[in-house]
Amino acid sequence: MSRAPAMxxxxxxxxxxxxxxxxxxxxxxxxxxxxxxxxxGHTWVATLEASRTLSPSAKANPAISKTLPSSQWIPTLSTAPKPVLKGGTDDQPSLFDESASR
Known part of the structure; x- marks a missing residue:
């Protein structure tokens, strides 16, 4: 067996x-x-799964390529929705607002 992930x-x-x-x-x-x-003395079973493709194989297996998604569907930071902050007030000055007094 090749080296398994450390746990x-x-x-x-x-x-x-x-x-x-x-x-x-x-x-x-x-x-x-x-x-x-x-x-x-604990013993257990873990699973290791190939979850998505980062770089396509030069020897692609068609049966695997159909079931293993590309990483293109994962949102990047620039396309991810902006978080909605709860509990804040509208009159609170922004840390990045240069017009706010110190």
């Missing part, structure tokens, strides 16, 4: 070891983890 035990926060893994599909892998703290 910490969700209970004691000690480092965990990936003991084994298995492929569930070309986009999904199950990883079995074990806590390194013998007094804790």
């Amino acid at each position: 910490k035990c969700p209970h004691c926060r000690a480092n965990a070891w990936a003991r084994t893994s298995r492929e569930l599909s070309p986009l999904l892998r199950e990883i079995y983890y074990q806590c390194s703290d013998v007094e804790c």
